[in-house]
Amino acid sequence: MTRRAAICTPLRTPVGKFLGGLSSMDAGQLGAVILKALVERSGIDPARVDDVVFSQGYGNGEAPAIGHWSWLAADLPLEVPGFQLDRRCGSGVQAIATAAMMVETGMADMVVAGGVESMSNVEHYTLQGRGGARMGDITLHDRLSRGRVRSQPIERFGVISGMIETAENLAKDYGITREQADAYAVRSHLNAARAWDEGRFDAQLVPVDVPQRKGDPVLFAKDEGFRPDASMETLGALRAIDGRRDAQAIVTAGNASQQNDAAAACLVVAEDKLEELGLEPMLWFGGWAAAGCDPSRMGIGPVPAVERLFARRGYSWADIGLVELNEAFAPQVLAVLKGWGWSEDDSRREILNVNGSGISLGHPIGATGGRILADMAHEMKRRDVRYGLETMCIGGGQGIAAVFENAQ
Numbered sequence: 001m002t003r004r005a006a007i008c009t010p011l012r013t014p015v016g017k018f019l020g021g022l023s024s025m026d027a028g029q030l031g032a033v034i035l036k037a038l039v040e041r042s043g044i045d046p047a048r049v050d051d052v053v054f055s056q057g058y059g060n061g062e063a064p065a066i067g068h069w070s071w072l073a074a075d076l077p078l079e080v081p082g083f084q085l086d087r088r089c090g091s092g093v094q095a096i097a098t099a100a101m102m103v104e105t106g107m108a109d110m111v112v113a114g115g116v117e118s119m120s121n122v123e124h125y126t127l128q129g130r131g132g133a134r135m136g137d138i139t140l141h142d143r144l145s146r147g148r149v150r151s152q153p154i155e156r157f158g159v160i161s162g163m164i165e166t167a168e169n170l171a172k173d174y175g176i177t178r179e180q181a182d183a184y185a186v187r188s189h190l191n192a193a194r195a196w197d198e199g200r201f202d203a204q205l206v207p208v209d210v211p212q213r214k215g216d217p218v219l220f221a222k223d224e225g226f227r228p229d230a231s232m233e234t235l236g237a238l239r240a241i242d243g244r245r246d247a248q249a250i251v252t253a254g255n256a257s258q259q260n261d262a263a264a265a266c267l268v269v270a271e272d273k274l275e276e277l278g279l280e281p282m283l284w285f286g287g288w289a290a291a292g293c294d295p296s297r298m299g300i301g302p303v304p305a306v307e308r309l310f311a312r313r314g315y316s317w318a319d320i321g322l323v324e325l326n327e328a329f330a331p332q333v334l335a336v337l338k339g340w341g342w343s344e345d346d347s348r349r350e351i352l353n354v355n356g357s358g359i360s361l362g363h364p365i366g367a368t369g370g371r372i373l374a375d376m377a378h379e380m381k382r383r384d385v386r387y388g389l390e391t392m393c394i395g396g397g398q399g400i401a402a403v404f405e406n407a408q
Contacts, residue, residue: 006279007404009267012367014224027062066082097288110269114266115368121261240252306389320388
């Protein structure tokens with residue numbers, strides 16, 4: 001049994017900066033906000049949902065199986081199950097792909113797919129507590145930074161200090177300069193600012209009422225990370241993050257993705273159940289693929305992932321009318337474009353990340369795939385393009401890609 005999987009009502013919260021406007025809410029709470037909004041805006045009977053697939057890159061014991069936890073926290077039906085998955089930066093795309101496969105194979109009729117991240121609330125942890133430390137200090141690891149160092153087996157690949165190092169490796173491999181990286185980042189920030197000015201995100205956004213210790217909640221209604229004043233001068237004044245370790249380093253806070261808080265979700269529905277459920281599809285799921293690569297060059301992952309997807313599903317670049325390549329780092333994006341064979345004046349750059357991406361809008365790991373999908377779905381409607389491509393690199397050495405088809 002094979003049925004097409006429809007994407008309906010893709011939504012996202014605004015993206016909060018690290019320790020910013022959403023930091024008082026943990027991941028489970030953010031997940032509840034987006035799930036409640038999804039049910040309300042779609043008008044579905046929530047009891048008809050077969051499962052909730054939620055991604056999270058930095059899961060913890062405060063909200064285990066966060067798809068189910070957030071569903072319950074949203075006061076939704078007890079009978080609906082849910083779970084959590086993690087493919088690091090690609091988790092959000094994986095959640096959508098997993099939900100689509102459940103629908104396509106007849107195992108479910110309607111699945112909620114999404115993801116959430118509160119990087120502001122990622123915990124510190126110890127490996128010494130269970131066995132005990134007879135004397136001396138106990139080390140607390142910051143899961144954010146430790147997860148990047150431990151993203152690959154050190155015994156096989158050695159120590160990679162973090163994802164910044166992998167971006168610097170690609171800059172050297174592909175001859176990408178600081179000026180090129182900053183110019184790309186300026187484009188991302190200005191694209192995001194223009195999209196906000198033109199109201200392009202309005203239909204997909206779920207504002208968040210953020211509780212306060214005293215007084216009424218504060219409405220959080222706008223992405224916090226983009227820089228509307230970005231220029232070569234302002235970004236050029238920033239120091240390279242790895243400058244002390246590598247004199248040739250080019251990654252800065254202005255041309256790299258951010259640490260963020262956000263949630264995103266959509267409905268993935270069998271085409272033969274749409275009318276019965278009263279739903280209008282925005283997109284059809286067109287297939288996906290993941291591929292591995294060298295962890296020290298993890299940013300190149302979209303190149304083999306897209307190649308594998310196109311080969312399996314018969315797509316080519318001529319089919320694609322909109323491209324969303326998550327911006328982990330500007331040199332990573334530019335390396336991928338070279339890996340795809342795009343020249344510096346390639347016309348396809350005009351359909352790339354037209355409303356900004358990770359550098360400007362942020363990269364809340366588990367929510368990024370859903371955030372991108374929500375933006376891409378509405379932009380595909382505006383531009384009347386048939387196929388959109390979403391792809392991203394993944395810490396530890398992977399890439400993931402998925403194609404979506406306009407449903408109208």
